[in-house]
Amino acid sequence: MSDEKIGIISCSGEECLGGTITRLATRKVMEEMRANVAVTLCLPLFLAGGEEERSFAKVFPTISVDGCDKLCAKRGTEKHSGKINGSLDVSKIIGTENALNTKVVMNKHLKSEHFQMVDKVAKEIVKMMDSLDPNANGPKKSGCCCCGGKC
Amino acid sequence: MNFMSEKTKVVPCSGIGKVYGLMAREAVLTAVHELCPGKAETVCLGYIVTGDREAKEKIEGFDCVTVDGCPKMCAAKNVKIAGGVIKEEIKVMDTVKEIKSKNYGSATKLEADGEKVVAAIAAKIAGNIA
Amino acid sequence: MVERYAILPCNGIDKKAGRLSGEIAISICEKCGSGEKPGGGSEILCPVFYRVSDKKYNATAAENPLIVIDGCPTRCASKLAAEKGLKISKKINVTEEARDKNFELEAGLRISEGDKRFCDKVASDALENAPKNEGGTGAAEFDIEFDYETYNKDKFIFRLPKNPGFLFNENDCWAYVVGNRARIGVTDFVQKSLSDILYFFPPDIGARIDQFGEAGSVESAKAVVELISPVSGKVAAINAALEQNPEFINENPYEKGWIAEIELADLESDRELLIGYEKYFEIMKKKVDEFHV
Numbered sequence: 001m002s003d004e005k006i007g008i009i010s011c012s013g014e015e016c017l018g019g020t021i022t023r024l025a026t027r028k029v030m031e032e033m034r035a036n037v038a039v040t041l042c043l044p045l046f047l048a049g050g051e052e053e054r055s056f057a058k059v060f061p062t063i064s065v066d067g068c069d070k071l072c073a074k075r076g077t078e079k080h081s082g083k084i085n086g087s088l089d090v091s092k093i094i095g096t097e098n099a100l101n102t103k104v105v106m107n108k109h110l111k112s113e114h115f116q117m118v119d120k121v122a123k124e125i126v127k128m129m130d131s132l133d134p135n136a137n138g139p140k141k142s143g144c145c146c147c148g149g150k151c
Numbered sequence: 152m153n154f155m156s157e158k159t160k161v162v163p164c165s166g167i168g169k170v171y172g173l174m175a176r177e178a179v180l181t182a183v184h185e186l187c188p189g190k191a192e193t194v195c196l197g198y199i200v201t202g203d204r205e206a207k208e209k210i211e212g213f214d215c216v217t218v219d220g221c222p223k224m225c226a227a228k229n230v231k232i233a234g235g236v237i238k239e240e241i242k243v244m245d246t247v248k249e250i251k252s253k254n255y256g257s258a259t260k261l262e263a264d265g266e267k268v269v270a271a272i273a274a275k276i277a278g279n280i281a
Numbered sequence: 282m283v284e285r286y287a288i289l290p291c292n293g294i295d296k297k298a299g300r301l302s303g304e305i306a307i308s309i310c311e312k313c314g315s316g317e318k319p320g321g322g323s324e325i326l327c328p329v330f331y332r333v334s335d336k337k338y339n340a341t342a343a344e345n346p347l348i349v350i351d352g353c354p355t356r357c358a359s360k361l362a363a364e365k366g367l368k369i370s371k372k373i374n375v376t377e378e379a380r381d382k383n384f385e386l387e388a389g390l391r392i393s394e395g396d397k398r399f400c401d402k403v404a405s406d407a408l409e410n411a412p413k414n415e416g417g418t419g420a421a422e423f424d425i426e427f428d429y430e431t432y433n434k435d436k437f438i439f440r441l442p443k444n445p446g447f448l449f450n451e452n453d454c455w456a457y458v459v460g461n462r463a464r465i466g467v468t469d470f471v472q473k474s475l476s477d478i479l480y481f482f483p484p485d486i487g488a489r490i491d492q493f494g495e496a497g498s499v500e501s502a503k504a505v506v507e508l509i510s511p512v513s514g515k516v517a518a519i520n521a522a523l524e525q526n527p528e529f530i531n532e533n534p535y536e537k538g539w540i541a542e543i544e545l546a547d548l549e550s551d552r553e554l555l556i557g558y559e560k561y562f563e564i565m566k567k568k569v570d571e572f573h574v
Contacts, residue, residue, distance in 0.1 A: 005435055007436070010167065011195065011197045012165035012166075012167050012172070012176065012197070013165075013195040013197060013198070014163060014165060014176055014179060014180055014193040014195060015193055015194070015195050015198075019165075019195065023165070023167055023176075024259065026167060027167070027258060027259040028259075031259065039435045039436050040167050040168055041436060042166045042167055042168045042172070043167070043196075043197050044164045044165065044166060044196045044197065044200070044225035044226065044229070045166065045223055045225055047196075047197065047200040047225075047229070048200070048223065048225045048228060048229060050223070051438065052436045052437055052438050053436060055433075055436070055438070056435070056436035070195075070198055070201075070203075072195065072197035072198050072200075072201050073197060075201055076197065076200065076201060105180055105184070106177060106180045106181070106184070107173075107177060107260065107261070108177075169476065169477070170502075171477065221477055221528075222477070222526075222528035222531065222532070244477060244479060244528075247479065247502065248479055248480070252502075255502060
């Protein structure tokens with residue numbers, strides 16, 4: 001497994017459970033499963049023009065993880081940083097009914113079945129990360145300083 | 152004000168990188184689902200920023216309250232751009248300063264003091280909802 | 282009191298106006314005293330040499346009010362100063378001075394007695410209006426075009442100004458010296474390590490601070506960090522905007538997030554324990570690599 005950093009840009013949508021699961025799964029990958037590899041990119045900041053977020057996504061492999069089929073993270077990333085290396089739609093992993101559940105959204109209401117969903121999504125994220133060919137989007141500049149191609 | 156719906160739209164930044172993003176998210180959900188059920192609704196910031204017409208229709212002309220976790224103020228800025236009428240721009244940091252603690256939790260899980268901040272912000276949000 | 286300036290003339294040796302630019306620089310030096318007293322007098326910066334090598338003149342240019350002398354509207358000396366990130370205290374344009382003083386710039390490159398008298402007059406007028414080196418400088422003196430070197434770690438960008446005049450200590454604090462005053466603050470490494478800064482505790486105005494003494498502190502939810510002053514002196518000003526907006530330090534710790542201004546007590550001694558941008562950049566990179574932001 002390569003040690004090259006991989007960006008994960010995920011939705012954190014508050015309107016339904018899919019957003020909550022997406023957020024927690026991404027955090028799990030970043031904190032536990034691929035701590036030295038995963039770099040989370042803040043979606044609101046990315047979309048609002050965050051220089052660090054966008055520069056990273058232009059240079060390093062980046063995957064998007066969306067809580068529902070609106071695919072806000074995927075579309076936003078593609079619009080601002082070019083083609084992404086992979087995308088996940090959590091509603092396809094945990095089922096649309098679960099993803100669009102608006103009754104259970106807050107962290108404090110989650111039960112063990114929801115944490116199992118988090119684990120399932122986290123595993124899919126890791127699977128996608130591990131399968132990435134860093135050169136799949138064209139070779140990155142060697143020794144690039146993450147300038148986003150400016151230098 | 153848009154008379155098609157009287158619900159106030161509440162939009163958190165939900166930044167995934169910091170505990171303040173989680174506080175914003177949980178505070179908004181507490182206010183909307185527990186303190187003011189039926190009077191307010193959340194709108195995903197990510198969706199607003201896609202620029203989709205449907206997203207814009209949810210915000211444009213409506214009373215909005217934004218909750219931002221950091222000085223970048225992503226929620227406030229983008230709701231303004233989308234045409235929302237912002238009643239209050241709430242900053243999580245302002246409440247964090249009022250409730251000093253050495254451990255609020257992390258961007259994944261809040262500790263007790265983090266929950267206190269959430270409760271305080273939720274009350275501020277509720278104060279803006281008729 | 283002998284005034285001390287850094288003087289940067291253009292090098293237009295193919296035109297009378299350019300030749301007089303150098304003559305005016307010499308005249309200014311003579312009027313300021315030529316260094317009979319230690320620390321007295323002014324220094325002329327050779328533009329040709331300065332273009333190829335910074336080291337010789339960086340300290341002089343940073344520590345003294347800079348007078349730039351352009352021969353003509355091409356403004357080569359002004360452009361060089363801008364490239365080097367220098368703050369210009371006084372600009373002289375020989376062609377414009379000649380027009381204002383109704384002096385005809387004759388053809389030919391030799392300097393006549395008439396030319397010397399003209400240069401003398403321009404020098405006297407310039408010194409009458411030039412900012413003095415004593416009494417401290419205003420905020421505008423610190424207003425420069427920043428030139429940053431960057432280091433990227435994951436998605437984080439760490440900036441470091443490489444403008445002449447910036448000095449650093451290994452406690453990750455910087456000092457930008459203009460004349461006998463220095464502006465101080467923390468580097469990008471500090472503000473990123475702290476994450477969102479919530480509080481700013483400034484030093485007291487008028488307080489005397491030793492080099493490596495405490496000059497205020499900043500606090501985030503993570504930690505409190507004291508600003509270890511790179512220089513000794515008296516606190517002349519603080520960045521009052523930080524009291525309401527401590528996040529300015531996160532946004533840019535070198536520009537809107539500066540902490541305090543110090544009237545310098547002994548820069549020459551302090552300098553011995555400070556490091557330049559190149560050395561600090563290597564130190565910062567190592568710290569960044571070892572720290573999970």
